[in-house]
Amino acid sequence: MVRRALFIGRFQPPHKGHLEVFKGILKEADELIVGIGSAQESHTLENPFTAGERMLMLGRALAEEGIETSRVHIVPIPDVNNNALWVSHVLSYSPPFSVVYTGNPLVRRLFREAGYEVRTFPLYNRKDYMGTKIRERMVRGKKWEHLVPPAVVKVVEEIDGVGRMRDLSQSDRLLGPRKTGT
Amino acid sequence: MVRRALFIGRFQPPHKGHLEVFKGILKEADELIVGIGSAQESHTLENPFTAGERMLMLGRALAEEGIETSRVHIVPIPDVNNNALWVSHVLSYSPPFSVVYTGNPLVRRLFREAGYEVRTFPLYNRKDYMGTKIRERMVRGKKWEHLVPPAVVKVVEEIDGVGRMRDLSQSDRLLGPRKTGT
Amino acid sequence: MVRRALFIGRFQPPHKGHLEVFKGILKEADELIVGIGSAQESHTLENPFTAGERMLMLGRALAEEGIETSRVHIVPIPDVNNNALWVSHVLSYSPPFSVVYTGNPLVRRLFREAGYEVRTFPLYNRKDYMGTKIRERMVRGKKWEHLVPPAVVKVVEEIDGVGRMRDLSQSDRLLGPRKTGT
Amino acid sequence: MVRRALFIGRFQPPHKGHLEVFKGILKEADELIVGIGSAQESHTLENPFTAGERMLMLGRALAEEGIETSRVHIVPIPDVNNNALWVSHVLSYSPPFSVVYTGNPLVRRLFREAGYEVRTFPLYNRKDYMGTKIRERMVRGKKWEHLVPPAVVKVVEEIDGVGRMRDLSQSDRLLGPRKTGT
Amino acid sequence: MVRRALFIGRFQPPHKGHLEVFKGILKEADELIVGIGSAQESHTLENPFTAGERMLMLGRALAEEGIETSRVHIVPIPDVNNNALWVSHVLSYSPPFSVVYTGNPLVRRLFREAGYEVRTFPLYNRKDYMGTKIRERMVRGKKWEHLVPPAVVKVVEEIDGVGRMRDLSQSDRLLGPRKTGT
Amino acid sequence: MVRRALFIGRFQPPHKGHLEVFKGILKEADELIVGIGSAQESHTLENPFTAGERMLMLGRALAEEGIETSRVHIVPIPDVNNNALWVSHVLSYSPPFSVVYTGNPLVRRLFREAGYEVRTFPLYNRKDYMGTKIRERMVRGKKWEHLVPPAVVKVVEEIDGVGRMRDLSQSDRLLGPRKTGT
Secondary structure (H helix, E strand, O other), rough: OOOOEEEEEOOOOOOOOHHHHHHHHHHHOOOEEEEOOOOOOOOOOOOOOOOHHHHHHHHHHHHOOOOOOHEEEEHHHEOOOOHHHHHHHHHHHHOOOOOOOOOOOHHHHHHHHHHOOEOOOOOHHHHHOOHHHHHHHHHHHOOOOOOOHHHHHHHHHOOOOOOHHHHHHHOOOOOOOOOOOO | OOOOEEEEEOOOOOOOHHHHHHHHHHHOOOOOEEEEEEOOOOOOOOOOOOOHHHHHHHHHHHOOOOOOHHHHHEEOOOOOOHHHHHHHHHHHHHHOOOEEOOOOHHHHHHHOOOEEEEOOOOOOOOOHHHHHHHHHHHHHHOHHHHOHHHHHHHHHHHOOHHHHHHHHHHOOOOOOOOOOOO | OEEEEEEEOOOOOHHHHHHHHHHHHHHOOEEEEEOOOOEEEEEEOOOOOOOOHHHHHHHHHHHHHHOOHHHHHEEEEEOOOOOOHHHHHHHHHOOOOEEEEEOOHHHHHHHOOOOOEEEOOOOOOHHHHOHHHHHHHEEEEEEOHHOOOOHHHHHHOOOOOOHHHHHHHHOOOOOOOOOOOO | OEEEEEEEOOOOOOOOOHHHHHHHHHHHHEEEEEEEEEOOOOOOOOOOOHHHHHHHHHHHHHHHOOHHHHEEEEEEEEOOOOOOHHHHHHHOOOOOOOOEEOOHHHHHHHHHOOEEEOOOOOOHHHHOOHHHHHHHHHHHOOOOHHHHOOOHHHHHHHEEEEHHHHHHHHHHOOOOOOOOOO | OOEEEEEEOOOOOOOHHHHHHHHHHHOOOEEEEEEEEEOOOOOOOOOOOOHHHHHHHHHHHHHHHHOOHHHHEEEOOOOOHHHHHHHHHHHHHHHOEEEEEEEHHHHHHHHHHHEEEOOOOOOOHHHOOHHHHHHHHHOOOOOHHHHOHHHHHHHHHHHHHHHHHHHHHOOOOOOOOOOOOO | OEEEEEEEEEOOOOHHHHHHHHHHHHOOOOOOEEEEEEOOOOOOOOOOOOOHHHHHHHHHHHHHHHOOOOHEEEEOOOOOOOOHHHHHHHHHHOOOOOOEEEEOOHHHHHHHHHEEEEHHHHHHOHHHHHHHHHHHHHHHHHHHHOOOOHHHHHHHHHHOOOHHHHHHHOOOOHHHHHHHHO
């Protein structure tokens, strides 16, 4: 039987650490499901890119790296805002899987309470590759391109991702378009 | 006519202070409606327990204390996220009542604008019994059992509530399962 | 260990058939959880009564019948509008249970897919006691009081339930307050 | 004190009957609040026009008719899908009012349960002016322009409203864009 | 530049007609985006399969047919229940595209109002391949396997899809798990 | 053709700076659409007033200032909580417009990505007129009346707005009625 593994991230943006994790998981499982969390979010400093943009970045980065796309499923997963429903929600959006890889204690807890096998991947270099760091570098005009796969650099350029982030950074941290007034 | 009083809390978890309030209200009213607020929340540091778990804790604690269960209605109330609708929302979930007990100024304001009698209960010892303090003690491995009724201790043990809270506390404060990636 | 059974209905309104089911279940289980489905609905022909009104009807009918209220949990459950999430949703609102009683094939299917024991109660007299029939009788001015417990008759009278239903029946079947125009 | 009256419709589209009602109400009240119900709906056969389009139609028709715009408030009101919350919802979107005009029994019931004065306007000629009839005429290529104010005809033309409705009518009645597949 | 085409369906289940359409589009475009509409729906007669199950069926059927998976993006798209927002919603979930293929007049209208090129694919044999027909055949025990790709037959068997549909068909058409009562 | 300009704020409350902006825009455009953002919010320190109250304040202040009400459309706009949908959402609630005035970088970004002309109004004296400052002054019992139009002072008095804000300020900043317990 096909052994599928789930890994969920927000991929804002996908970075080299993610690719290492993907390759590691594909050594242990037949197929990998990459869940794009907070799929409905975009155009915020925390979540600058749409689900479609993130899907494009991931797809191209996987191809560039020579990972067989037929072994990977990319699945956008919108938030459900209710922890008690979250595992069922993920199950309904994803092809069936038998193991979950995560470093997040809450994700681990929820899947374990639901009876799933949860593995923690040997830690990739969190310090260098954190999405938060990359987004900060984009906003501050620092070098960020070396931290992500070349394919991601290209998509970010095509959609003027850095320009978008700088515009977002000028807004008050708490202001959204729905909180525009003075 | 039956005089019913409403008291709303989140009961994360129910503590001895709550029981004192319940007994006080039942001296002044025929029946007590215990509203479990934020019913849809669970598995966060602020709201670790599900509505069903809280209902079980309350029911057993009331029985243990010898309070007549026929005089108490326990009603889970999900959030409505809109203050202008909140009073109507509570009214639709609850048996009819004629008086509200609360120490919360916003709750007092909203029910008063809606024409309800609102009473503030003589303050029980807030400092010792605050839910926040109890949850912190659970996470930090301090003694918390003396602050809640024995029945609550038992339910927390049955559902490994302290283990759940410690797992949650390892997650970044702002991360939910839907904000899992890096 | 306590053996709890779940039974979910909309109870628009509770009728004598429901009471028979409750008594039957309480012979087989220690405690009964009565889930009030579609809790957020009210003031429609299909769902005329609020969750709070239904909770009051159920509570009084149980007391009147001499059923120990300490063995029964009444839990309003709002709709989640997503079948894949429904079982998790019910689990989070309800005290833990180990068996589900239902005559509804979808409810049976969903709980069975989730690994629960599901039992079908020996059919009470559906023809006479269907909620739909009772609501139709209320609207058409026919006798309905003999089909429900006396306590329910009393609550319906207190809230002018029949008057409400007749008003609702004058609206176009598809019109809600939000579909008011011409 | 200013006496304001509320009238809620969907105005799909506004027609001559509505204008008669507005003029009638303005003889009895100082100001009129015109609530545009189901504001979030558009591009369906039942609700072809957006709230913004309907607001434009109403504003121009009122001006054309010589009604003082300073005496009229046009307020889009999205659905709340919960009858128990509907009155509070309308109250929060609308300037304060003391009387409600409606022919809809459910609207009448809900506002009366909330303690409001509700009046039924002497029936304008429903048969000729029903919104449903006008929409059917648009779809079937029949004459409809005589049933609505000239300003409405002009807006419908500007936005190709009839073309939109004919396109919608070719879709299966139950299909929305979200139900597109076969 | 890469020319991407969007096709949206519900794929309940994917059938041979869909594959013909996919192959036709891939002759005219570089890449195909297959949007799975009503992604959040499952376990109803109209939408029996989860988004994850449908994604699995599509992925395997494409592979079986020898279509290069690197040229196809499969994107689950939950409903947004608001036609005015639907195009923006699809855009945010999908990689960028420049042309939309659809036979649905509403989808065509909405994308055209948004300025997109919309093409109607030469009609595949709708009569034989309609999803509705296939679901009816499943429920009634008729032969349906010849209408879908072999890979879809296999997934339906793995998840006991026919058993699920028959259970669903025993429920009253209008009953969901949230409308369970009697 | 009529040239309409959009300006969106939360107007908690409308102040003299807003009126200056309105007059400036009306020199450059034929008609002004005043969007009331976060329309569904009220009874919080950040958003104390309902959409209806804000609409009343704006309407009276415009009349008092001698601005032709026939040239101004006041449109409450509820939040959509999704930046990718926000522009479409505003478009559906508002009469058509061809230019947007804003000082908010995110609003500017979103409308520019959607192809709209966006102008930044020469900055009115932000320091004195910020809504936040006015709300703080209300809470702290400082003079605030000179910062808003006289008509706004009058409405705030009629609805006991300052009393409401002081009550709200006694609640924990993060507590809403739905977070009431201890």
